Amino acid sequence: MSTTGQSGVGEPVLRMPSGKPPPRAAMHGTYVRLEPVNVEAHAEELYERSHSPDPEGTLWTYLPYGPFADLAAFRDWLGDRARSEDPLFFTVIDLQSGKASGMVSYLRITPEMGVIEIGHIWFAPTLQKTPGATEAIFLLARLIFDELDYRRLEWKCNALNEASRRAALRFGFSFEGIFRQHLIVKGRNRDSAWYSMLDSEWPAVKANMERWLAPENFDAEGKQRSALSDLNARADAAE
Secondary structure, three states: OOOOOOOOOOOOOOOOOOOOOOOOOOEEOOOEEEEEOOHHHHHHHHHHHHHOOOOOOHHHOOOOOOOOOOHHHHHHHHHHHHHOOOOEEEEEEEOOOOEEEEEEEEEEEEOOOOEEEEEEEEEOOOOOOOHHHHHHHHHHHHHHHHHOOOOEEEEEEEOOOHHHHHHHHHOOOEEEEEEEEEEEEOOEEEEEEEEEEEOOOHHHHHHHHHHHHOHHHEOOOOOEOOOHHHHHHHHHHHO
8 A cells, every 4th residue: 555655755664465366266255256257158158147137238338348239149159258467357157057158357457557458347246236236346346455465456537427336436445537538439428437546545444345245244135234335435534
């Protein structure tokens, strides 16, 4: 962790990052498991769960790819994702159904500076707004901060993507600003909203996520008793 020093050059970094990239290895949770992308194991379920319930392709609106014409096209695309080192892609396995139900990734991986981004996030409709969707983000952040000693975790999205922007704040990221005309995506301009989480902020965020994910936070019908955004707001007010 570092802060701006009186001299104007910044305080020394007392806890250096590990300098290691995230491993291509599974991450295990209570509701989901993140597995390195495997075409043979995941392609059919990912294609079915992302396309059949969403014939209009709305899931892909803000992603730079998709929807796909057929399973063959999706398999070709997924093969490239499986070979990629940065972004490093994972499939989200819903443990209740046992099905591949979404994807997440690390990208812009800069181990020497302890900075990394999570992105290329999409969840099938069956996984959206469930504890598993939140736990997928929790597993990504926990590895980065608790095991690899990174200093900064980033979240970026299309500034028009209100759902992603709400999610970033709900997960405990802080808004940093809009980068105008940042990208061209599918032939259209993208202004990007930037969010970040720092290592100094992670302990409080982690505690709130663990409280929210705990089984006792959900009633017999699976409805949350306390909202994660409320838990984060209470923690902010207590500081």
